[in-house]
Amino acid sequence: MDQIQKDLLAQVADIHDVPEGAYNIRANGKLGGRNTTANIDIVTKEDKPGIDIIIKPGTKNESVHIPVIISESGLKDLVYNDFYIGDDSDVTIVAGCGIHNCGDQNSQHDGIHTFHVGKNARVKYIEKHYGENEPNADGKNIMNPTTIVEIEEGGYMEMETTQIKGIDDTVRDTTAHVRGEGSKLVVRDKLMTHKDQHADAIFNVTMDGLDSSCDLISRAVAKDDSTQTFTAHITGNVKCASHTECDAIIMDNAKISASPEIVANDLDAALIHEAAIGRIAGEQLIKLMTLGLTEEEAEQEIIAGFLK
Amino acid sequence: MLELQNISFSVTDDDNTEKEILQNIDLTIEDHKFIAITGPNGGGKSTLAKLIAGIFKPTSGRILFDGMDITDLSITERAKMGISFAFQQPVRFKGIKVKDLMSLAAGKETSIGQACEYLSEVGLCARDYIDRDVDGSLSGGELKRIEIAQLIARDTKLSILDEPEAGIDLWSFSNLIKVFEKMRSEADRTILIISHQERILDIADEIAVIKDGRVVAFSKKEEILPELLKGTESCIYYQV
Numbered sequence: 001m002d003q004i005q006k007d008l009l010a011q012v013a014d015i016h017d018v019p020e021g022a023y024n025i026r027a028n029g030k031l032g033g034r035n036t037t038a039n040i041d042i043v044t045k046e047d048k049p050g051i052d053i054i055i056k057p058g059t060k061n062e063s064v065h066i067p068v069i070i071s072e073s074g075l076k077d078l079v080y081n082d083f084y085i086g087d088d089s090d091v092t093i094v095a096g097c098g099i100h101n102c103g104d105q106n107s108q109h110d111g112i113h114t115f116h117v118g119k120n121a122r123v124k125y126i127e128k129h130y131g132e133n134e135p136n137a138d139g140k141n142i143m144n145p146t147t148i149v150e151i152e153e154g155g156y157m158e159m160e161t162t163q164i165k166g167i168d169d170t171v172r173d174t175t176a177h178v179r180g181e182g183s184k185l186v187v188r189d190k191l192m193t194h195k196d197q198h199a200d201a202i203f204n205v206t207m208d209g210l211d212s213s214c215d216l217i218s219r220a221v222a223k224d225d226s227t228q229t230f231t232a233h234i235t236g237n238v239k240c241a242s243h244t245e246c247d248a249i250i251m252d253n254a255k256i257s258a259s260p261e262i263v264a265n266d267l268d269a270a271l272i273h274e275a276a277i278g279r280i281a282g283e284q285l286i287k288l289m290t291l292g293l294t295e296e297e298a299e300q301e302i303i304a305g306f307l308k
Numbered sequence: 309m310l311e312l313q314n315i316s317f318s319v320t321d322d323d324n325t326e327k328e329i330l331q332n333i334d335l336t337i338e339d340h341k342f343i344a345i346t347g348p349n350g351g352g353k354s355t356l357a358k359l360i361a362g363i364f365k366p367t368s369g370r371i372l373f374d375g376m377d378i379t380d381l382s383i384t385e386r387a388k389m390g391i392s393f394a395f396q397q398p399v400r401f402k403g404i405k406v407k408d409l410m411s412l413a414a415g416k417e418t419s420i421g422q423a424c425e426y427l428s429e430v431g432l433c434a435r436d437y438i439d440r441d442v443d444g445s446l447s448g449g450e451l452k453r454i455e456i457a458q459l460i461a462r463d464t465k466l467s468i469l470d471e472p473e474a475g476i477d478l479w480s481f482s483n484l485i486k487v488f489e490k491m492r493s494e495a496d497r498t499i500l501i502i503s504h505q506e507r508i509l510d511i512a513d514e515i516a517v518i519k520d521g522r523v524v525a526f527s528k529k530e531e532i533l534p535e536l537l538k539g540t541e542s543c544i545y546y547q548v
Contacts (some may be wrong), residue, residue, distance in 0.1 A: 169508035219403075247402065286363055289383040289401040290392070291412045291462065301412070 004071050004100050011130045012096030012295065013067040019094075023065040024051055031075045032069075038062055040091075050080035050112075053093075057086030057118065065094045068111065073103025073139045078110045087118035087152075096128040099141040099166070108142040115147070119180065120154035128161070131166030140168040147173070153180030153209070162190045164307070168197050175204045178212040178240075187216040190307045193226035193254070203232040207240040207269070214242040221303055222254035230258040235271030248277040249306060251299075310466060310498070315369035323501050329355045329374055330521045333369070339465075342492040342499045344512035344529075346536065348383040348546070352521045353502045354396060360391040360500070362386045365452055371468070390465035394458070396474060398451040400443045406454055407438040413458035425493075426457040429490070431483045446473035456487065467491065469501045473508060485511065513529065517545045 005027055009015045022040035025032035027055055036042050039059040043052045052062055070077060085091065096111060099107045131141030151157055178185050185205065193199050205214050214234060222228050234242050250258045262271040280302050288298035315333040318326050330352045337343050346352050358364045360371060362383040371379045381538060410423045422445055426436035440446060452475050455472040459467045473481060487508055494497055509515055516531040517525040524545050525532055535543050
């Protein structure tokens with residue numbers, strides 16, 4: 001693995017060496033390294049590109065890293081990764097994709113991740129998307145992550161998804177079926193776009209489990225001429241609770257559109273949605289300037305806090 | 309020394325009429341003094357404080373700080389020269405923690421111990437607060453105290469406080485008086501405090517009364533306070 005690939009790994013998965021526990025590194029569309037453990041198996045799919053990650057029931061405090069890195073310009077990569085998270089397990093899954101584009105061709109990674117969260121299982125899923133270009137390399141960096149989640153009785157899934165830099169075009173599509181009694185989905189989505197980048201974030205959550213719940217918070221910053229759309233459809237078909245929050249800062253000539261939809265099909269479905277889009281409040285800038293920060297430093301501090 | 313020379317400030321209303329908020333203010337604030345500014349609501353006190361901090365720019369007149377004309381300097385430049393400002397209504401943030409603000413105020417990363425020192429001075433237990441977001445989850449009184457703790461952390465030559473008592477409960481208020489007394493006892497500090505509170509006016513060296521955009525009185529506390537305490541019916545400053 002060369003230095004560029006090592007740097008990408010550090011960016012997207014915080015990996016500086018061989019990770020502990022189970023891992024599968026995909027580099028330029030090929031297997032770059034794999035490790036399995038007694039409780040976590042990783043198997044290459046035979047019918048299509050991708051892997052199955054099988055976590056045995058009762059696996060506790062283990063992690064799986066499955067980063068994808070692309071350093072060849074013009075590569076178009078598509079993978080299907082299926083996660084089978086056994087009953088009563090408690091694991092952390094770190095995914096993420098980094099593109100280093102050295103040429104004028106578009107590089108693209110489309111990852112379709114499907115999670116089957118077993119009964120009373122807990123999973124924390126961390127996904128980071130990052131792109132960079134060499135000077136004068138105009139190739140676009142494109143990522144289209146699709147995430148499908150099914151949560152059984154008492155299951156809990158927490159998604160921490162981040163795209164901060166360097167992705168020119170993305171459709172981030174998440175569909176979750178919170179179907180088990182008492183199951184819960186938590187999403188913390190952070191997104192920042194620059195220049196003429198575009199991002200679509202789509203969330204479809206259906207709650208069919210009695211006393212199931214969903215807590216989705218999206219924080220977005222659009223700078224320069226970038227554009228973003230945020231769409232959330234939350235449906236409660238039984239006694240359940242959900243809270244969605246879409247909070248966005250626009251700067252320069254950027255544009256953001258948010259379309260929240262909440263559908264209650266049961267008298268005891270309690271669904272809340274909050275959405276706010278606006279520029280950085282002038283009083284916040286002034287406050288930090290009275291502490292001695294310049295306007296630019298104040299802006300950076302406010303955005304860093306907002307996306308923290 | 310802070311000198312306000314013939315400061316006027318006006319704004320244009322929605323119907324394009326010009327409204328004078330402050331008119332020909334002349335005020336000299338000596339070093340190491342504790343100055344209280346008081347007067348009826350809407351008289352222009354907060355506007356004056358914001359003009360000194362650089363948040364507003366005067367329509368005419370000059371502001372001198374330690375002999376240097378700062379009228380055209382930005383908020384940041386004035387802050388770096390040693391002017392601190394505590395807002396009447398503290399600003400809320402999303403994702404910025406109390407510890408972050410304390411570090412920014414101190415100009416360096418503050419340790420938990422240091423943050424504890426600043427926060428305990430205003431009656432807050434640092435451990436309960438440093439990791440809290442500076443947002444709506446804090447009460448108005450807590451935010452005000454954190455605002456004042458930032459002035460302590462900044463440790464600048466001139467501290468301006470805009471109605472620090474607003475939103476503070478009685479018990480905390482007694483402690484705040486002690487904070488102000490301590491601030492004034494420290495060398496090389498000048499405090500300019502906008503207040504309606506008798507107990508704050510009572511610890512001031514001098515009191516300025518601002519009414520209808522003008523300074524109607526500016527003298528030693530001993531001369532001004534007894535008159536103010538007569539109430540609006542007979543106080544000569546309210547009759548001006």
